[in-house]
Amino acid sequence: MTNLNKPLPARFAAFSIDREVRTKGRLAFIEQFRERASIRGAEYISSEMQTEPLFIHELDVQSLKEIVSVAESHLDEGAFIRWMRGRAIDALREKSFDKAAVILELARGEVKFSVDNFPVFTPELLQFLENHSKHFTLNPFTQMEWRNGAGFEGFKTLLMIVGAPTMKEHIRDDPYESDEDTYTSLGALCEEGLLDDFLDRETINLVFARRIIQTLSRAPHKTVIADMIGRYSSARLLEIFATEAKLGNSRYQAEALTTLLPYLPQA
Numbered sequence: 001m002t003n004l005n006k007p008l009p010a011r012f013a014a015f016s017i018d019r020e021v022r023t024k025g026r027l028a029f030i031e032q033f034r035e036r037a038s039i040r041g042a043e044y045i046s047s048e049m050q051t052e053p054l055f056i057h058e059l060d061v062q063s064l065k066e067i068v069s070v071a072e073s074h075l076d077e078g079a080f081i082r083w084m085r086g087r088a089i090d091a092l093r094e095k096s097f098d099k100a101a102v103i104l105e106l107a108r109g110e111v112k113f114s115v116d117n118f119p120v121f122t123p124e125l126l127q128f129l130e131n132h133s134k135h136f137t138l139n140p141f142t143q144m145e146w147r148n149g150a151g152f153e154g155f156k157t158l159l160m161i162v163g164a165p166t167m168k169e170h171i172r173d174d175p176y177e178s179d180e181d182t183y184t185s186l187g188a189l190c191e192e193g194l195l196d197d198f199l200d201r202e203t204i205n206l207v208f209a210r211r212i213i214q215t216l217s218r219a220p221h222k223t224v225i226a227d228m229i230g231r232y233s234s235a236r237l238l239e240i241f242a243t244e245a246k247l248g249n250s251r252y253q254a255e256a257l258t259t260l261l262p263y264l265p266q267a
Contacts, residue, residue, distance in 0.1 A: 008021070008025065010025045010026075010028035010029040010032060011025075011029060011052075012025070013025025013026075013028070013029075014026045014028075014029050014053065014055065023058055026055040026058045027058055027059070029052075029053075029054070029055075030054055030055075030056070030058075030059065030067070033048060033052070033054060036048075037070070042074055045070065045074045046074045046075060046079075049070075049071055049074065049075060049083055050075070050079060050083065053090070054067065054087070055087075055090055056068070056087050056090075056099075056103070057087065057090060057091035057094065057096040057099035057100065057103070058096075059099075061099075061102055064099060064102060064103070065102070065106065068084070068103070068106045071083055071084070072108070077109065080108075080109070081107060081109040081110065081111060084103060084104075084106070084107040084109075084111060085107075085111045085112065085113070087103050088100050088103045088104055088107070088111060088113075088136075089113070089117050089118075091103060092118065092125060092128065093118065093119075095122075095124065095125075097124065097125075097128050100128065100132075101128075101132055101135075104132060104135035104136060105135060107135070107136075110136075110137055111135065111136040111137070112136065112137045112138075112139060113129075113136050113137070113138050113139065114138070114139045114141070115138070115139075115141050115144055115158060118148075119148060120148050120149045121148055121149045121150035121154050121158075122149055123154075126150065126154050126157050126158070129157075129158070129161060130157055130160075130161060133161045138158060138161045138162045139162070140162050140166050140167050140169075140170035140171075141158075141162070142170075142171065142174070142182050142183050142185070142186045142207075142210075143181070143182045143183065143184060143185050143186065144158070144185050146185065152188075152189060152194065155185065155189065156189065156194060156195070156198070159195070159198060160198065164198055164199060164200075164203075167198075167199065167203070168199065168200070168203045171203055171206050171207060171210075171248075172203070172206060172247050172248060173249075174210075174248075174249065175249055176210055176214075176249065178213050178214060178217040178251075178252040178255075179214070179217045179218065180214060181214060181218070182210070182214070183207055183210040183211040183214060184211065184214075186207050186211075187207050187208060187210070187211035190204045190207045190208065191208075191231065202243050202247060205239060205240045205243035205244070206243060206244060206247060206248045208232070208240045209240045209241055209243065209244035209248060209253060209256075210244075210248075212228060212237075212240070212256060212260075213244075213252045213253065213255075213256045215228065216228075216256050216259050216260075217252070217256075220259055222263075225259065225260060225263050226263070228260070229260070229263055229264065234264045237260060237264065241253050241256070241257050
């Protein structure tokens with residue numbers, strides 16, 4: 001039986017539930033890396049940095065900069081940016097915002113984040129991302145779990161960080177599938193007019209078209225269709241699908257229109 005009272009190896013202690021044990025383990029792991037790097041050389045450094053977790057946000061700023069310098073001199077440009085991205089995500093997930101800021105400033109390249117990198121969006125994390133958005137790119141997205149803490153306000157903040165031009169291009173070129181559920185969140189914000197000051201009418205029409213197509217694909221029932229027609233005017237529905245046919249991926253719009261048209265006179 002394993003004795004959990006004896007000292008843990010650094011690679012296990014680094015993931016302890018106990019904050020003090022975790023920090024000591026991580027610092028010990030980094031020190032082990034330094035000692036071995038001085039003996040084993042460049043090949044070891046490159047391999048270890050790309051395969052083992054180095055929680056550099058646990059270091060003081062000067063020591064952090066020294067480790068980053070080692071990484072930059074031993075990794076190619078792409079590997080270095082990926083490594084820095086991982087270290088920034090580690091810091092942000094653990095609310096080490098001051099160290100995350102230092103890491104992003106030292107990245108010397110385009111760091112790309114995804115909303116999926118962060119299981120929980122606290123107000124502090126959202127504020128950090130908003131304040132430091134010049135140091136990274138946030139990948140465009142159309143769906144998000146609001147219960148992760150961001151709320152609709154956080155959703156909009158993140159969309160603003162992505163930027164309207166990038167979102168428009170992403171939505172226009174998105175090879176979406178009719179049976180997926182990828183426009184529910186964005187569509188809900190658009191329906192309430194919460195993105196009228198962010199996205200233009202054509203892009204909002206595309207969002208509506210995708211949401212309608214995906215809803216009809218899953219549940220083409222009379223009650224669903226009646227609710228949908230009650231939400232939009234007949235003229236707006238035709239405008240929405242005309243925009244999808246003109247600018248979007250129109251593979252599914254004809255089928256959706258065929259389903260809707262018999263009901264439009266009742267609107």
